[in-house]
Amino acid sequence: MAFKVLMPRLSDTMEEGKIIKWEKKEGDRVEKGDVLAEVETDKANLEMEAYSSGILRKIILKEGVSAPVGDLIAIIGEKDEDISDIVKEGKEKPAKEEEKKEEPKEKEPEKAEAAPKPTEEEKKEEKEEMKEKEKKEEPKKEERKRIFISPLAKKIAEEGGLDISTIEGSGPEGRIIKKDVLSTISKAKEIKPEIKEKIEEYREEPLSTIRKTIAKRLTLSKGPVPHFYVTAEIDMERAIYFRNSLKTLKKEIPVSFNDILIKASAIALEKFPQINASYRTDKIIYYNVIHIGIAVALEDGLITPVIRNVEKKTLFEVAKESKELIEKAKEKKLKPEEYTGATFTISNMGMYDVENFSAIINPPEGAILAVGSIIKRPVVIEDKIEIRNRMKVTISCDHRIVDGVVAAQFLQELKIDLEKPIGIVL
Amino acid sequence: MEKFDLIIIGSGPGGYVAAIRASQLGLKTAVVEEDKLGGVCLNWGCIPTKALIKNAEVLDLFKKGKQFGISYDNLSFDFGSAVKRSRKVALKLSKGVEYLFKKNKITLFPGHATLNSSNRVKVEKDGKLVNELEAKNIILATGSRPKSVPGIKIDGEKVITSTEAMVLEEVPKSLIIVGAGAIGIEFAYIYNSYGSEVTVIEMLENILPIEDKEITEQLRSSFIKRGVKIYTGSKVAETRIEGKNIKLKMSSKKEVKDIVGEKILVAIGRDPNIENLGLEDLKVDTDNGFIKVNKNYETNIKGLFAIGDVIGAPLLAHAASEEGIAAVEYIAKGKEAGLDLNNMPSCTYCQPQVASIGLTEDKAREKGFDIDIGRFPFRANGKAQALEEMEGMVKIIVEKKYGEILGAHILGSEATEMIAEIGVAKRLESTVEELATTVHAHPTLSEVVGEASLDALGRVIHI
Numbered sequence A: 001m002a003f004k005v006l007m008p009r010l011s012d013t014m015e016e017g018k019i020i021k022w023e024k025k026e027g028d029r030v031e032k033g034d035v036l037a038e039v040e041t042d043k044a045n046l047e048m049e050a051y052s053s054g055i056l057r058k059i060i061l062k063e064g065v066s067a068p069v070g071d072l073i074a075i076i077g078e079k080d081e082d083i084s085d086i087v088k089e090g091k092e093k094p095a096k097e098e099e100k101k102e103e104p105k106e107k108e109p110e111k112a113e114a115a116p117k118p119t120e121e122e123k124k125e126e127k128e129e130m131k132e133k134e135k136k137e138e139p140k141k142e143e144r145k146r147i148f149i150s151p152l153a154k155k156i157a158e159e160g161g162l163d164i165s166t167i168e169g170s171g172p173e174g175r176i177i178k179k180d181v182l183s184t185i186s187k188a189k190e191i192k193p194e195i196k197e198k199i200e201e202y203r204e205e206p207l208s209t210i211r212k213t214i215a216k217r218l219t220l221s222k223g224p225v226p227h228f229y230v231t232a233e234i235d236m237e238r239a240i241y242f243r244n245s246l247k248t249l250k251k252e253i254p255v256s257f258n259d260i261l262i263k264a265s266a267i268a269l270e271k272f273p274q275i276n277a278s279y280r281t282d283k284i285i286y287y288n289v290i291h292i293g294i295a296v297a298l299e300d301g302l303i304t305p306v307i308r309n310v311e312k313k314t315l316f317e318v319a320k321e322s323k324e325l326i327e328k329a330k331e332k333k334l335k336p337e338e339y340t341g342a343t344f345t346i347s348n349m350g351m352y353d354v355e356n357f358s359a360i361i362n363p364p365e366g367a368i369l370a371v372g373s374i375i376k377r378p379v380v381i382e383d384k385i386e387i388r389n390r391m392k393v394t395i396s397c398d399h400r401i402v403d404g405v406v407a408a409q410f411l412q413e414l415k416i417d418l419e420k421p422i423g424i425v426l
Numbered sequence B: 001m002e003k004f005d006l007i008i009i010g011s012g013p014g015g016y017v018a019a020i021r022a023s024q025l026g027l028k029t030a031v032v033e034e035d036k037l038g039g040v041c042l043n044w045g046c047i048p049t050k051a052l053i054k055n056a057e058v059l060d061l062f063k064k065g066k067q068f069g070i071s072y073d074n075l076s077f078d079f080g081s082a083v084k085r086s087r088k089v090a091l092k093l094s095k096g097v098e099y100l101f102k103k104n105k106i107t108l109f110p111g112h113a114t115l116n117s118s119n120r121v122k123v124e125k126d127g128k129l130v131n132e133l134e135a136k137n138i139i140l141a142t143g144s145r146p147k148s149v150p151g152i153k154i155d156g157e158k159v160i161t162s163t164e165a166m167v168l169e170e171v172p173k174s175l176i177i178v179g180a181g182a183i184g185i186e187f188a189y190i191y192n193s194y195g196s197e198v199t200v201i202e203m204l205e206n207i208l209p210i211e212d213k214e215i216t217e218q219l220r221s222s223f224i225k226r227g228v229k230i231y232t233g234s235k236v237a238e239t240r241i242e243g244k245n246i247k248l249k250m251s252s253k254k255e256v257k258d259i260v261g262e263k264i265l266v267a268i269g270r271d272p273n274i275e276n277l278g279l280e281d282l283k284v285d286t287d288n289g290f291i292k293v294n295k296n297y298e299t300n301i302k303g304l305f306a307i308g309d310v311i312g313a314p315l316l317a318h319a320a321s322e323e324g325i326a327a328v329e330y331i332a333k334g335k336e337a338g339l340d341l342n343n344m345p346s347c348t349y350c351q352p353q354v355a356s357i358g359l360t361e362d363k364a365r366e367k368g369f370d371i372d373i374g375r376f377p378f379r380a381n382g383k384a385q386a387l388e389e390m391e392g393m394v395k396i397i398v399e400k401k402y403g404e405i406l407g408a409h410i411l412g413s414e415a416t417e418m419i420a421e422i423g424v425a426k427r428l429e430s431t432v433e434e435l436a437t438t439v440h441a442h443p444t445l446s447e448v449v450g451e452a453s454l455d456a457l458g459r460v461i462h463i
Helices: A084-092 A095-107 A120-136 A151-159 A178-191 A193-200 A209-221 A237-249 A257-271 A315-330 A404-419 B015-024 B039-044 B046-063 B079-103 B182-193 B213-226 B317-333 B361-366 B382-387 B415-427 B432-437 B447-456
Strands: A003-006 A016-022 A035-040 A045-049 A054-059 A066-068 A072-077 A202-206 A227-235 A277-280 A283-287 A292-294 A296-298 A301-303 A344-348 A367-381 A384-398 B002-009 B029-033 B107-110 B112-117 B120-125 B128-140 B144-146 B174-178 B197-201 B229-231 B234-242 B245-252 B256-261 B263-266 B270-272 B304-306 B346-348 B353-358 B371-377 B393-399 B405-412
Touching: A072 A084, A151 A178, A227 A404, A237 A257, A237 A384, A237 A404, A257 A292, A257 A315, A257 A344, A257 A367, A257 A404, A292 A315, A296 A315, A384 A404, B002 B015, B015 B029, B015 B079, B015 B317, B029 B128, B039 B046, B039 B079, B046 B079, B046 B182, B107 B128, B128 B317, B174 B182, B174 B245, B174 B256, B182 B197, B182 B213, B182 B346, B197 B256, B213 B229, B213 B353, B213 B361, B213 B393, B213 B405, B245 B263, B346 B415, B353 B415, B361 B371, B361 B393, B361 B405, B371 B447, B382 B447, B393 B432, B393 B447, B405 B415, B405 B447, B415 B432, B415 B447, B432 B447
Parallel strands: A292 A344, A344 A367, B002 B029, B002 B128, B029 B107, B128 B304, B174 B197, B174 B263, B197 B229
Antiparallel strands: A003 A072, A016 A035, A016 A066, A035 A045, A054 A072, A202 A283, A227 A384, A277 A283, A296 A301, A367 A384, B112 B120, B120 B128, B144 B270, B234 B245, B245 B256, B346 B353, B353 B405, B371 B393, B393 B405
């Protein structure tokens, strides 16, 4: 039985993928779960696993070439099996099938998954295979492992957001039973408390009538997310001095202005939680955690790695993490959990000599901070004109949840934090 | 000295089932039995009483004949034949066990077994040593016997136990039953049907105290309607023979009372058979008289196992069989089974029958579960109407969040057969949703299980 290898959807937004490298050659033996190839997606370079075992008979999509999700890219089969029909099919690609492929896209779950998921086509194919198998009664291994799980265990796993393929079953013949799910959940809690935090660490507040009206009217006036912008100019003299002294203090972790901004923003966000929030049709979600996304420019686009729980981290921790994440982003090695889930974003164009700009909010976040370059300017200080290093920042806010005054107050706070940066390390 | 892989002492439903499983797994197995094969269950318990109950049911049906337009003159019956039939059934099944032993090449040693050491057994018959056996593993499956009440002497004549009660030559005019567990209640049903004046006295507040209260309250009213007198929360003190009768002093919070009857049946529970086995010398740990075992049914002595009534609750034949299989699989394959007592059904064969599995409503609440309860009466079921068997209900206890089936309780004419469906559902960890959406054939009594499940989900159809 030959199995088609199709371009998998490796992230929620992926529409096509490029083969960077085939890890297996034609004629190689492949086991289910082996890495077949490295695939470049819109977000990162990810490994593609084989989901059936056999011989890699034919590579259809060559290295360096892209193909849409669901396209035939290789064939796995028996050693001497005739695969000419499938190869032909891959070349012809009737337009009808293309249409079909569009459908499942909408149904894809929101969460990004690292493992390849079968498309509707494959599922159909599997069914047919099963039928044939039954006919011939071949004692051959199933292409995809069927997961045996009790209805009760399944319900609990679904509620707990567990991927049942990761649970080990202790019931008859390895069937997953309630006990297994409960122990997996409790283990997950022990190892990764943040999983639970992610779910619970916010509070919801129903929309007041006035907020509903504001939301409705402003959306009518300006797109689905009604933006407004507030700009402030911040004196960066002390921040520069502060950064230089930190540099001598800990050479191994160079702190950037961006890191200082991240930490300062977190302090300001803690004081103005209205900005660390998200609009939903009937409520506002206020996050109790501060996950800050930092926009990183790539040659062909933009990605925002996320520093989680900035409120709990020291400046040095933030600096270390942002450095690592930015490097990963540039190498396209970010994992989905490293570029999703931000509650606030900072877009810093300081290095491009821009005076000021306004950024577009990355929904469902409630605000984004656009940061310009530090520029020397004449400033009046105590009735004297002085040359000072100044930086302009502009916050874009979702007017459905935040009003201008709050945005202004947030900027005031940010200004204080940056002009007297000692608070950042305290 | 004969050597075996496994010696099993006792051939009741625990011992003989364990022996068959052991033989299936390739163990050279010996069984020592001092009485008839099949133990209390086949010879003096489950089986002969079911035969007597069937007789009582047939008699009841005759009494109900008019409802079906069937009439007769001079209905007469003979209790002696009922007893005879029950003995025949018991004998047949005991012979059946003998056949199974031969088929599975299990060696039977008739006689009394005593442990010489943790791996040696001597077999005696009429006080004479007949065999000495050795095995790496030994399973004690010696069962239990009726328990006596302090202060009331069991003489086998006026004061009897279940053993005598199933072979009485005549139906006593009046019978006082002390203890309203399954045994007491079944005999109350039998003798009430056969025309005896039956009084049941129970120390606890409810009859069938381990069952769900709502169910047993319904059963109690049904019994009272049939003419059975029931006193709960009542203690018995002393007896005195008064001519042909015997007088029993009974006291409750409300009153102190004398009850007079022809016989007293003591059915307050069972004591484990742990004496004269050599357990004291081996220093086998016991707890309240019952042998203590770990989850693989091994005692504190390595290689010495115990199963069934001798290790305590639940004192049920099917529990003993399952424990026997689990112990043998551990011995032969090192497989740790561990039985789930929550999936152990419990049945009482009076009419209407009582069957249950899992937690009662009270227990579920006590354990802090947030529960939904589904109920459906047989009265609202077509088949029950057609059969004129409208008594009782199905009650299902469901955990609210995930729909786990925590317990199920059935009162009704075929309750003991119907509980199996819920046993499968629980074993497979089905939720109430699966039970509710299982198609139950129409018209059947089992539709009531489906309807009760739907009721737990707030979607009941026929009520």
